Amino acid sequence: MTAATVAILTSPPSLPRIARRVLPGFGLTLGLTLVYLSLVVLIPLSAVFIKAGSLPLGELWNIVSAPRVVASYRLTFGASLLAAAINTVFGFMLAWSLVRYNFPGKRLVDALVDLPFALPTAVAGIALAALYAGNGWIGSLLAPLGLKVAFTPLGVLVALVFIGIPFVVRTVQPVLEELEIELEEAAASLGAQRGQTFRRVLLPLLLPALMTGFALAFARAVGEYGSVIFIAGNIPMVSEITPLIIITKLEQYDFQGATAVAGVMLVFSFAMLLVINLLQAWSAKRTGRGR
């Protein structure tokens, strides 16, 4: 992959462009960028595929399809999908409130939306575990209802919702800010109810941004480790996420097993990256915004 990438990137651009190039430093900066990128990111990442590829195919398959590993995929992907869906609904409401309404403390709410980006995942993990444990502020309210969150798959869901919040809000918010007010005025003057305007005019315009936010939150959730392990309980087959499987295998010095599972996660990451790029291109086209 690395060699092909370098070949594509360094192939000469069309001639007229060279003639227009006034600024200095193109060769130097691009060269340094490619070297640093290769050393820090591309070569290390390729190690996963080379190592996993050196395993016999049958053995590779046995590792990545072992029941305990498959159970972890089910939990990781299922909880991530659900968390991303929850984030899409509530993140949209939060973005809507921040753009369209004024309320006391708005500045604080707007700033704290980015907390999951800034707060180390381990800190988020222990804080959520303390809140949702049986004797915690929220956990003690849920316990009489027979609802256990901490140390169950529900705990995984809570942690993944936390880390996904900014993705939806920050993707939808700028699009909402730039929507033309005339669209809604036109719909209203033509006799549309508020609900109709929302469904027929606003939602189609916001859909690409909502889907991008969903995909970003989902992709982030699947790889998440730090905030989950403290609240999950980590019971094999029940509340064990895939990144934890990798850690467990490493602690048993099972490097091949860890690498094989990591390979599955990487392939998924690349697929999500492609999907997100396509969604963003669609979103930019739909709203007429450049990158």
Place this chain on the structure above:
Amino acid sequence: MSAGVLHGRALARRFEANPATREPIWMKRLILAIALTFFVLFLFLPLVAVFSEALRKGWLVYLAALVESDALASIQLTILVAVIAVPLNLVFGVIAAWAIAKFDFRGKRLLTTLIDLPFSVSPVVAGLIFLLLFGAQGWFGTWLFEHDIKIVFAVPGIVLATVFVTFPFVARELIPLMEAQGRDEEEAATVLGASGFQTFRRVTLPSIQWGLLYGVILCNARAMGEFGAVSVVSGHIRGATNTMPLHVEILYNEYNFAAAFAVASLLALLALVTLALKTFIEWRAGRVETVDD
């Protein structure tokens, strides 16, 4: 960076004043109530919980947990790692943004995507790749062992993993900013005889400084807070290869909750400072924008 709150209040007033863009009052209250409940449950309470748990046993226990020698060692290591990783990615980010934003070449989109790659990789996988390269069974493991160089389960491994996960922050902040800025001013400076570095320092830098600062503080927050990737390569040696997040984990797993939350509260403070700076920068950038208009 979106225009943010500065335009926010005026914009919201416009929406609320216009009958065509406002909801019935009961609907508005319902949406606000749901959104703010979600905010309090998932964002506000976890933050409050960190400080409340940290101070549960009083200030003396809190301070004792912070000045304990392993805690101090972890704070030192965390700062050291950030001091190495952040400048590296700052320099890289500026160089990459210059190449991508100021020139046209084939494969530009691919290159931009590749720079973002570390954001889509699970932190655990990010740590694993450095084990595969430099671990005892890794590609360079034998060579490193023969030359008595320790990378994995030592500070260099922690730095490498941190550099990997914080790789895109500065570049991705600068690229759209420098693209939007165009090339005319730099080209004029160059034609008038400025060297490349002079052009960058006098023409480009003043207009990207806030974006640059923004990228750096985000990069720093992640560098100091990274857990998964660092956890794989650190080896968890107390007082030697434990960063603050790893120290939090160890204390927590020992059921020493007050101390775990005390160290965690420092990281939470760092997050709050990061968010405050971010809000300030957006406010500054918004003001510059309005003046320019």
